[in-house]
Amino acid sequence: MPANKSASVDLSDAAANRQDCDFVRFGPDKPLQLDCGKTLQPLTLAYKTYGALNAEKSNAVLVCHALTGDQYAAGTHPVTGKPGWWPLMIGPGLPIDTDRYFVICANVIGGCMGSTGPLSIDPETGRNFGIDFPVITMRDMVRAQAMLLDHLGIERLLCVTGGSMGGMQALQWVASYPERVFASMPIATAARHTSQNIAFHEVGRQAVIADRDWMGGRYMDKNKRPEKGLAVARMAAHVTYLSDEALHQKFGRNLQNRDALAYGFDADFQVESYLRHQGSTFVERFDANSYLYLTKAMDYFDLAADYDGVLANAFAGTKTRFCVISFTSDWLFPTGENREIVHALNAVAADVSFVELETAGGHDSFLLDVPELFDTVRGFLSSSARMRGIGDTVKAGRQA
Amino acid sequence: MPANKSASVDLSDAAANRQDCDFVRFGPDKPLQLDCGKTLQPLTLAYKTYGALNAEKSNAVLVCHALTGDQYAAGTHPVTGKPGWWPLMIGPGLPIDTDRYFVICANVIGGCMGSTGPLSIDPETGRNFGIDFPVITMRDMVRAQAMLLDHLGIERLLCVTGGSMGGMQALQWVASYPERVFASMPIATAARHTSQNIAFHEVGRQAVIADRDWMGGRYMDKNKRPEKGLAVARMAAHVTYLSDEALHQKFGRNLQNRDALAYGFDADFQVESYLRHQGSTFVERFDANSYLYLTKAMDYFDLAADYDGVLANAFAGTKTRFCVISFTSDWLFPTGENREIVHALNAVAADVSFVELETAGGHDSFLLDVPELFDTVRGFLSSSARMRGIGDTVKAGRQA
Numbered sequence: 001m002p003a004n005k006s007a008s009v010d011l012s013d014a015a016a017n018r019q020d021c022d023f024v025r026f027g028p029d030k031p032l033q034l035d036c037g038k039t040l041q042p043l044t045l046a047y048k049t050y051g052a053l054n055a056e057k058s059n060a061v062l063v064c065h066a067l068t069g070d071q072y073a074a075g076t077h078p079v080t081g082k083p084g085w086w087p088l089m090i091g092p093g094l095p096i097d098t099d100r101y102f103v104i105c106a107n108v109i110g111g112c113m114g115s116t117g118p119l120s121i122d123p124e125t126g127r128n129f130g131i132d133f134p135v136i137t138m139r140d141m142v143r144a145q146a147m148l149l150d151h152l153g154i155e156r157l158l159c160v161t162g163g164s165m166g167g168m169q170a171l172q173w174v175a176s177y178p179e180r181v182f183a184s185m186p187i188a189t190a191a192r193h194t195s196q197n198i199a200f201h202e203v204g205r206q207a208v209i210a211d212r213d214w215m216g217g218r219y220m221d222k223n224k225r226p227e228k229g230l231a232v233a234r235m236a237a238h239v240t241y242l243s244d245e246a247l248h249q250k251f252g253r254n255l256q257n258r259d260a261l262a263y264g265f266d267a268d269f270q271v272e273s274y275l276r277h278q279g280s281t282f283v284e285r286f287d288a289n290s291y292l293y294l295t296k297a298m299d300y301f302d303l304a305a306d307y308d309g310v311l312a313n314a315f316a317g318t319k320t321r322f323c324v325i326s327f328t329s330d331w332l333f334p335t336g337e338n339r340e341i342v343h344a345l346n347a348v349a350a351d352v353s354f355v356e357l358e359t360a361g362g363h364d365s366f367l368l369d370v371p372e373l374f375d376t377v378r379g380f381l382s383s384s385a386r387m388r389g390i391g392d393t394v395k396a397g398r399q400a
Numbered sequence: 401m402p403a404n405k406s407a408s409v410d411l412s413d414a415a416a417n418r419q420d421c422d423f424v425r426f427g428p429d430k431p432l433q434l435d436c437g438k439t440l441q442p443l444t445l446a447y448k449t450y451g452a453l454n455a456e457k458s459n460a461v462l463v464c465h466a467l468t469g470d471q472y473a474a475g476t477h478p479v480t481g482k483p484g485w486w487p488l489m490i491g492p493g494l495p496i497d498t499d500r501y502f503v504i505c506a507n508v509i510g511g512c513m514g515s516t517g518p519l520s521i522d523p524e525t526g527r528n529f530g531i532d533f534p535v536i537t538m539r540d541m542v543r544a545q546a547m548l549l550d551h552l553g554i555e556r557l558l559c560v561t562g563g564s565m566g567g568m569q570a571l572q573w574v575a576s577y578p579e580r581v582f583a584s585m586p587i588a589t590a591a592r593h594t595s596q597n598i599a600f601h602e603v604g605r606q607a608v609i610a611d612r613d614w615m616g617g618r619y620m621d622k623n624k625r626p627e628k629g630l631a632v633a634r635m636a637a638h639v640t641y642l643s644d645e646a647l648h649q650k651f652g653r654n655l656q657n658r659d660a661l662a663y664g665f666d667a668d669f670q671v672e673s674y675l676r677h678q679g680s681t682f683v684e685r686f687d688a689n690s691y692l693y694l695t696k697a698m699d700y701f702d703l704a705a706d707y708d709g710v711l712a713n714a715f716a717g718t719k720t721r722f723c724v725i726s727f728t729s730d731w732l733f734p735t736g737e738n739r740e741i742v743h744a745l746n747a748v749a750a751d752v753s754f755v756e757l758e759t760a761g762g763h764d765s766f767l768l769d770v771p772e773l774f775d776t777v778r779g780f781l782s783s784s785a786r787m788r789g790i791g792d793t794v795k796a797g798r799q800a
Contacts, residue, residue: 035663037663131665134663135663135664192653194644194647194648194653195647195650195652195653195669196639196642196647196648198653198669198671199647199671199672200639202635202667202669202672202675202676203632203635203639205665206631206632206635206675206676206679207607207610207632210607210610210611210628210629210631210632211610212612228610229610231606231610232603232607232610235603235606236603236636239596239599239600239603242596243596244596247595248594248595248596250595251595252595253592253593253594253595253598253702261700263435263436263437263534263535264535265531265535265605265609265692265696267602268700269595269598269602269699271595271598271599271602272598272602275599275602275603275606276602276606296665299668299669300661300668305653331644331731
């Protein structure tokens with residue numbers, strides 16, 4: 001299970017100097033005020049853009065990544081060498097059509113791909129924040145993204161979208177900045193993290209913390225990494241991203257490179273081998289403390305709680321148009337949770353479409369090749385663009 | 401999370417000398433032949449009995465425990481000081497009525513409460529087996545139980561029952577010893593472990609193995625225990641034993657001893673605190689290597705595989721009467737898996753009842769206060785007893 005060190009990416013603060021994406025750095029004059037009461041400054045956001053912003057700056061689509069995603073939504077991921085996390089969704093002629101839209105995807109704060117997070121240098125101590133990084137929230141992430149939009153000169157988004165944690169941000173955006181979001185498309189998400197989901201996250205966090213190489217959260221001071229614990233956390237999480245049916249179809253009880261049970265503790269079954277692989281490759285590209293902070297941010301998410309416990313109040317008077325998408329096989333963010341969002345939106349007479357897609361892929365369905373998903377996204381974006389008077393071809397204002 | 405050492409039970413082989421249960425020890429003349437090709441000898445089985453065997457020896461009910469259960473099904477558990485694992489089910493006047501039936505519950509081989517397992521002394525080396533213990537199967541467990549019945553002079557069980565892994569044994573009993581089982585009542589189980597269930601078990605095993613104190617499985621040589629890893633394994637498993645609904649009803653997003661989010665990594669939510677408690681108390685009573693072996697035995701279970709892939713063949717010509725019980729909220733061993741057992745039994749025209757009970761408690765429902773479960777068990781046992789000519793009161797032959 002321990003990762004092959006030679007293949008590991010540099011997860012140090014050097015990520016903040018990578019050449020394959022854009023950065024914006026806010027100085028002490030623009031501190032990010034956090035929900036916990038602290039501020040982050042200086043603040044760096046690492047982001048990618050795809051396509052071109054039109055002259056009216058009206059065709060921007062903000063894509064928000066999920067827990068272990070990053071700014072590399074399209075193209076080749078510089079660390080893994082594999083496609084980004086939404087390769088079938090974002091690109092020329094694809095549902096989020098970069099011939100038509102200006103797509104922005106930023107690494108969330110607390111992440112480990114260049115935006116300010118636990119690996120960043122704490123200006124007060126001169127060493128990595130580590131576990132001294134402040135606990136952040138979904139609202140904090142969105143606040144930082146708004147600063148990025150200001151920097152890009154984009155007053156109003158055509159659409160904000162994302163799956164899972166990305167969907168939480170798509171909801172938070174409307175609540176935090178109602179005037180800045182023409183359309184919102186939350187996918188496979190919820191307006192609050194359920195007790196069961198908090199429980200699964202807590203298992204992952206405890207797996208990390210149980211690893212002696214976590215060293216109280218200060219492993220980078222000793223040039224260590226809690227790789228085994230993080231791999232276990234990833235394995236546990238990964239099972240929840242799939243479905244019983246998907247696992248059955250993909251692996252069933254097939255044996256791994258053998259004809260009969262081995263009566264030992266090597267991986268007998270393909271599903272065991274697959275999970276171990278998921279764990280060991282994940283630690284190559286992700287920081288353990290980031291995992292703690294981002295899972296915590298999801299656990300804290302409860303949009304209604306900020307509005308007297310009434311979710312509809314988060315959307316009161318909204319002019320944003322919504323498309324809420326869920327998947328039948330997603331038991332982590334099941335249709336019921338997505339429907340609660342729709343009910344709240346209905347309660348304030350919002351313009352909302354709700355699409356439940358029949359899939360076998362579980363929560364991960366939003367990342368998979370699901371033609372009906374592509375059709376839905378394409379259609380919703382197109383109609384939103386038409387309503388904002390955006391043509392089929394971009395009259396480029398600024399090239400990305 | 402680390403367990404309080406002072407409160408820990410002695411998990412050494414000394415468990416084999418406890419005074420609060422019965423033991424049977426088979427010498428080298430009665431080796432237990434295992435599916436892996438090895439033998440276990442000498443072999444010790446630790447068991448409890450409740451009630452009295454009648455003169456005809458026809459009123460014996462074998463109760464098979466689940467993954468982390470043991471022989472202490474009723475009465476007070478000597479290690480935890482709490483009730484055994486089926487306190488509402490077994491006792492005078494209870495559904496498995498000890499005024500009427502002679503109840504036997506044995507610690508499975510591979511376990512850690514006195515039956516031969518990884519903590520036992522390997523006669524070849526003179527030290528604990530540890531990870532050198534042979535990999536065992538459900539069939540091996542049942543084979544050992546049959547030796548116990550021989551020892552007790554019981555030719556034929558009135559009924560064999562159990563939930564989860566216990567239900568697997570209830571099925572295996574009929575396949576292995578069709579003439580010795582008058583009735584079988586598998587609860588919340590499956591005829592094979594699914595890919596998803598194997599995946600969850602593998603997460604738990606890797607959590608144990610990732611703990612540096614596991615020491616390649618030989619931690620007891622160094623007087624260590626992989627408590628943190630085992631606690632994480634238990635936490636991960638425990639989430640799967642409950643249901644989303646049960647967790648929501650019990651905890652929701654309630655905070656633990658605080659009025660507001662703490663913005664730290666202490667347990668904010670009650671469900672986090674509850675899970676940590678589940679993990680830390682579990683390591684007091686369970687051996688990490690036993691956890692590896694018993695999860696593996698469940699993963700290996702695939703009754704049809706022993707019969708040319710046709711489950712019905714496992715029950716061909718059976719005269720056993722069955723009652724199969726599932727719970728609506730059990731997503732680990734869902735109704736569909738239980739129904740497959742029923743379909744196979746129907747295919748061989750077996751006498752089978754199938755009961756799906758509406759609960760919110762998830763897989764753990766078989767351990768909870770579910771009146772409909774009690775009624776079902778009581779009714780099935782009573783009708784089985786009547787068919788075998790067993791009266792309402794026991795004409796005691798041998799007192800337990």
